[in-house]
Amino acid sequence: MPDFRSDTVTQPTPAMRAAMQAAPLGDDVFGDDPSVNALQEHAAQLLGFEAALFAPSGTQTNLIALMGHCQRGDEAIVGQSWHTYRWEAGGMAVLGSIQPQPVETQPDGTLRLADIAAAIKPDDPHFARTRLVVLENTTGGQVLPTPYIAEVAQLARSRGLALHLDGARLFNAATANAEANGTDVYDEARAICQHFDTVSLCLSKGLGAPVGSLLLGRTDFIRQAKRTRKILGGAMRQCGLLAAAGQHVLQHHVRRLADDHALLRQLAAGLAEAGRSHPVLQGRLAVASAHTNILFTDVHADVASAFTAWLAQHGVRVTSSLYGGQTRLRWVAHLDVGPEDVARTLECVRRFGAA
Template sequence: MPDFRSDTVTQPTPAMREAMMAAPLGDDVLGDDPSVIALQQHAADLLGFEAALFAPSGTQTNLIALMGHCQRGDEAIVGQSWHTYRWEAGGMAVLGSIQPQPVEVQPDGTLRLADIAGAIKPDDAHFARTRLVVLENTTGGQVLPLDYMAAVAALARGRGLGMHLDGARLFNAATALAAAQGTDVYTAARAVCSHFDSVSLCLSKGLGAPVGSLLLGSADFIRQARRTRKILGGGMRQAGLLAAAGQYALVHQVRRLADDHARLDRLARGLQRLAQSHAVLGGRLTVLPWQTNILFTDVAADVAPTLLAWLAAHDVRVTSGLYAGATRLRWVTHLDVGDADVDAALDAVSRFDVPPTQG
């Protein structure tokens, strides 16, 4: 069954399961789980930070970071569609007493420098104190360029603000940057991280671990982050079983992300051809630009319900939602989507022959 819903549906590979079962264990709340310690040190060294912290989820590592940068009543500048603002249940406000200052996200996934600058509050008792700028990379599968991140960092540091990256799919961004620049994916990832004071990295999306995210930063920042993790209930005991999966992913499942991008490219190009030539979908299917392992396609309202029903009947799983009068389908490739799954999805769409509903 081709499952394009998300890269969060990935299952541990047999080799990853073996690594998990062989992991030496301790008590991470007491700080003596050797597998957790090894993962944290490896990730910090790999990405150019002093320290790292393993936590259950990216939602939690983002919140821990925000609470580390901001105190009660402080403000963080975020994108309107960022996970930290829209998709993490308002945790920064509910639990951190941090005011989000959302900024419109541009079609290329960036925030305008002028919009960021305009959102920074003056030192006035009437306003929340702006403390932090948050970026997301990738965002909706789009990659923020290195020179753009450098420009945002220069602006932020010039105004005395911290920089946090929601890098849930950091290595997808690095894979695309490395391919474009002819560099190594790990080198590209480290270059991305160099512009930020803290980075959240998800291990359970494209990297394929079953659970967990990392927060990276300075030693002092991570020391406080460990305390915040405890407050939020994120301390785990024999967590090395999970950390071993993350360690395996960082070593063995980063370079293979290029395969996910190649399959997404093939899927997108196939859907583009169908959008031009298909008897029913021609003129009703729009394939949006893609860069990594996430693709969005817009389907006209008169045909979307029958197409979705057709895909479900043919065991092709996607997510969908309404966007600007059309139904937007989200396709995500990952380590459990192979060439045969892409072929099956394109075949199902090509055989779609239900006429559009009458509106």
Template sequence: MKVIDLRSDTVTQPTREMRAAMMAAPLGDDVFGDDPSVNALQDHVAALLGKEAALFMPTGTQSNLCGLMAHCQRGDEYIVGQGAHTYRWEAGGAAVMGSIQPQPLNNQPDGSLALADIEAAIKPDDPHFARSRLLCLENTIGGKVLSLDYQRAATDLARSKGLAAHLDGARLFNAAVAMGGDAKANARRIADLYDSVSVCFSKGLGAPVGSALVGSSDLIARAKRIRKMAGGTMRQAGLLAAAAQHALDHHVERLAEDHANARLLAEGLTGLPGVTVVTPDTNIVFVDLAKDRDGQAVVKAAEARGVRFTGLYRLRFVTHLDVTREDVERALRILREIF
């Protein structure tokens, strides 16, 4: 029986059409800058998000790291949420490798950072303090979509204080689809608010590997040098770039299916004893359990019956292109029996 893997949208397998695009990709040596598939992807992503240049990276962690280090020098500071991936889930890379001090702030329930908290965290120009240089937001964050008005207010505030703004947009297109209307135009509207954006191809878009950093030509030139130091340059990377290009061409609008499946899952779990479901904005469903319930026992019982998800600090289910409506319905039957 098929295993229903809801651990993350990173577990997706390349589709048959994506594999064909990879095999047909013209290749070169990207270290020399002559892989045509990489170059075409970078040009496409930059144009799509309204920036001068883009740089293809192996991972989103590296893309964010190169972005932060391109913005900040040793002894600088970036303002970020406590729950943000760049602070909590990327091994402290900005501090360890970039000597950039994080200034973490509490995320609000909707994932945002309070504007008053951002303003209060910006340091005066005084040798006692690290230099506040960058505001780093994330959209989506924990599956929640930051409103365009909020992002505009936050980035305007940052710039009024002399800070640049970076977006960890690992699931940027999930946010863009959830906004309704033209998803790619929405992605451009979001990206326009930031000096740099990192976007991931290996989550909901379904590519096997890869992210891109977009920004000004100068920033991307600095990031390219940092990528080299971080070991991120690849040779015939066009195989992977072709997968990312196929994902952009064919897998953006279909993210709405993942969002619908997440809503179906959330609705089906709501009302079960000892279960509190967080209504999803996109493709991530969080479930909090009553204190007398053992989350790890639930995870193990479900996995034994062919349903996989995570329970590190709360139960987390992520829908994606390899999970159908029928899979969600089957998972719900199993979870109801376990609960």
């Protein structure tokens, strides 16, 4: 059944399972799991950092980074729609005693430089101390332009602030840049990362590992991050099984992300055609956005319930939410979605409402 709910639903490939089974193990809390150490060293070198730390989730690596950059009562500037602000259960405030300063996210996924600058507090005891600016790339599937990232970095440096990237889908952004520029995806990933003090990279989203995320930064920062991971309950023992999967996807699943992007474009084109010419969906189904491996479509209220029920009845799984009086469907292409799934889904859409 086509499952477009998220790129977190993927299953390990046979080659990934074999790598996990063959992984040498140790106790990572003592620092002697060779598979974890190999993953951390490889990722740091790959993306241009001094060190890396393996943790259970991107939520945790983001929180570890925030707690490393900010102390109790400090402030982090974030986007209104960022995961670090909206989708991670308020962890920075609840566990880090960090005040989030949200800034409106623009339609292209950026934060306006003027808005970031206006949110930075003066050095005054009445205010929380602004310490950090957080970006997210991709955000809702959208890619932040690398020149824009450089401008944000210059602003942060000029004001003495650190810069963290929630790069859960960093390699999707790098893939899009590589396709646009005719360059190598790994080079594009390093070009993005060079502007940040720390980066969180999810291994279990687009890349397809079963579990895990990496935090990358300076050696001294990662040393403290390991202590914070312990405080948060994220220290694992023989987790080389999981690290081996992460190593496998960094080596073998990065270049295939272009396939996900191509499939998403096919899906978007088919759904857009349905919105133009389908007897029932014409004028009622709109492709709101299609970027990298994530697509949003808006379905008019008078047909949304029947349409989503039809998809579910025929085994097409998507997530939905109310948006501006309509139902917004989120479609995500990933490792376990193939051309036949897109074809089957578009055929299901074409048959919707047929007598």
